[in-house]
Amino acid sequence: MKVIDAIAEIMKREGVQFLSCYPTTPIIEACASVGIRPYLCRQERVGAGIADGYSRVTNGKPVGVFAMQYGPGAENAFPGVATAYSDSTPVLVLPLGHQRDRAQVFPLFSSARTYASVTKSVETLNLAHEVSEVMRRAFSLLKMGRPGPVMVEIPADVALEEVSEAAVQYTPVKASRPAGNPQEVAEAARALLQASHAVIHAGQGVLYAEATDELVEWAELLQRPVLTTMEGKSAFPENHSLALGSGSGVMSRPVVHFLGQADVVLAVGTSLTKHGMATPMPAGKTFIHVTNDERDLNKNFAAQYPILGDAKLVLRQFIEAAKDVLAGKRRDGAVASEITQVREEWLKEWMPKLASDEVPLNPYRVMWDFMQTVDPKDAIVTHDSGSPRDQLMPFYRATAPRGYLGWGKSHALGTGLGLIMGAKLAAPNKFCVNFMGDAAFGMTGLDFETAVRTGIPITTIVLNNSAMAIERHALVVSHERYRARDIGGNYADMGRAMGGYAERVEKPDEIVPAIQRARQHNEAGRAVLLEFITSQEINFSHRRAF
Numbered sequence: 001m002k003v004i005d006a007i008a009e010i011m012k013r014e015g016v017q018f019l020s021c022y023p024t025t026p027i028i029e030a031c032a033s034v035g036i037r038p039y040l041c042r043q044e045r046v047g048a049g050i051a052d053g054y055s056r057v058t059n060g061k062p063v064g065v066f067a068m069q070y071g072p073g074a075e076n077a078f079p080g081v082a083t084a085y086s087d088s089t090p091v092l093v094l095p096l097g098h099q100r101d102r103a104q105v106f107p108l109f110s111s112a113r114t115y116a117s118v119t120k121s122v123e124t125l126n127l128a129h130e131v132s133e134v135m136r137r138a139f140s141l142l143k144m145g146r147p148g149p150v151m152v153e154i155p156a157d158v159a160l161e162e163v164s165e166a167a168v169q170y171t172p173v174k175a176s177r178p179a180g181n182p183q184e185v186a187e188a189a190r191a192l193l194q195a196s197h198a199v200i201h202a203g204q205g206v207l208y209a210e211a212t213d214e215l216v217e218w219a220e221l222l223q224r225p226v227l228t229t230m231e232g233k234s235a236f237p238e239n240h241s242l243a244l245g246s247g248s249g250v251m252s253r254p255v256v257h258f259l260g261q262a263d264v265v266l267a268v269g270t271s272l273t274k275h276g277m278a279t280p281m282p283a284g285k286t287f288i289h290v291t292n293d294e295r296d297l298n299k300n301f302a303a304q305y306p307i308l309g310d311a312k313l314v315l316r317q318f319i320e321a322a323k324d325v326l327a328g329k330r331r332d333g334a335v336a337s338e339i340t341q342v343r344e345e346w347l348k349e350w351m352p353k354l355a356s357d358e359v360p361l362n363p364y365r366v367m368w369d370f371m372q373t374v375d376p377k378d379a380i381v382t383h384d385s386g387s388p389r390d391q392l393m394p395f396y397r398a399t400a401p402r403g404y405l406g407w408g409k410s411h412a413l414g415t416g417l418g419l420i421m422g423a424k425l426a427a428p429n430k431f432c433v434n435f436m437g438d439a440a441f442g443m444t445g446l447d448f449e450t451a452v453r454t455g456i457p458i459t460t461i462v463l464n465n466s467a468m469a470i471e472r473h474a475l476v477v478s479h480e481r482y483r484a485r486d487i488g489g490n491y492a493d494m495g496r497a498m499g500g501y502a503e504r505v506e507k508p509d510e511i512v513p514a515i516q517r518a519r520q521h522n523e524a525g526r527a528v529l530l531e532f533i534t535s536q537e538i539n540f541s542h543r544r545a546f
Helices: 003-013 027-033 044-058 072-076 078-086 111-118 128-143 182-194 204-208 212-222 253-261 311-326 334-354 363-373 387-392 415-426 438-454 477-482 491-497 508-523
Strands: 018-022 037-040 064-068 091-097 121-124 150-155 199-202 226-229 243-247 264-268 286-291 305-308 379-382 431-437 459-464 501-505 528-533
Touching: 003 027, 003 128, 003 150, 018 027, 018 044, 027 037, 037 044, 037 438, 044 064, 044 072, 044 078, 044 091, 044 415, 044 438, 064 072, 072 078, 072 091, 072 111, 078 091, 078 111, 078 415, 091 111, 091 128, 111 121, 111 150, 121 128, 128 150, 182 264, 182 286, 182 305, 182 311, 199 212, 199 253, 204 212, 204 311, 212 311, 226 253, 243 253, 243 334, 253 334, 264 311, 286 311, 334 363, 363 387, 363 459, 363 508, 379 415, 387 431, 415 431, 415 438, 431 438, 431 508, 438 459, 438 491, 459 491, 459 508, 491 501, 491 528, 501 508, 508 528
Parallel strands: 018 037, 018 064, 064 091, 091 150, 121 150, 199 226, 199 264, 226 243, 264 286, 286 305, 379 431, 431 459, 459 528, 501 528
Antiparallel strands: none
């Protein structure tokens, strides 16, 4: 068999079910030959996003795979892989490489050199007979430790070399996870039990560890409130009485209230990295930091109680340690009532926007009507960069793990479209919806045709305000003189031209029926684009509250 056939067979044994790809690499044909379906996108960045979204929903079991040609294909995929890296998503990336005798010649693009900064690992398959070893190392890194994209570059001449079937001695990789040091866990548990205003801060490490049940049990045992990172949103059910919601550059009122008064913060499954989309931390907190990556510990915040281990295993250790100390005593449950009160007061202040009858539509009204129409347990929702993310994230309540795909350390406009297609491939029975602005549509909108052509029935909601409104502060003189912030287009017309079902919605009473029709068309197997004509709303909930 050829090397590419061996790679396809190895991926099949690892449970890979589809290949996101574009446009010409022999791995496409090899995968199709063994029953791995190729999904050809319109541009490589979206293709990487499809694999990314799939892995997020499956927790990397199986992993999403993206393949592209050498040169311009590998060059154009960079932002998609960078997003997966910044958000710690396990994706297998398989670029074709230039032939070995010319791979180092200027100006040929080298994936191995260039992608080292945005991948967990890059390896070039230089020797055909090492195909099993190289792929085993790749899948081992994909399954263990901190998730992230792993790249195997396949030189074009190596790809077509022959190897014996005996050379493909491959058994799927088994994953291993570490628990925390028992003494360190016991000390941290005592600190939590003694704290007067402890808060649990959960990241997407809880999702990858499949530790939601342990997190709920732990929070209920302590009777302490839980907030999640944007990427960890849905790790804790947000309709739970102890849920505060999610934190990022914007936050719900309960997050601000309880995090502000917290004396101890248990950060589990989060890197606690300072960046624009991270939950800002007030000074003076004691941190118990649980992570599976030693590079996170003491990076931006001093960890008085550092614990290196898998979130699921460490949370179980916490539960057992606390049970020993509590000895059956029940904790005071007053905090749940306080959360309800703070949330209700916050929503009351925002109802004029959430239920606004203004025309053009207030984007908050679109999102609020969506939340009242769709049961979150039946849906997977994601935002895009900019206003849709900051307006949706604080208010949307995700109730099931991976029911919301939060992202944002890398801010590539248009990312949400690829993510939601991958999510639909992973969860075909879910109502999969991405919210994007008109600027984001301009980046990747033509890949809506990919969803139509390949039979991926998603709903894309475009909030069209004909402007880059969130950039208002940065484009003042240029806009006054040259209208620099203005953008335009009829995106519903484009959706129809690409073969999907599309509507343009301009009145408040049309919002809910349009969403209901979209879901019906999705259930019938058709991709949908809803274009809502909105105002240039730029008010956000608690932006940078601390």
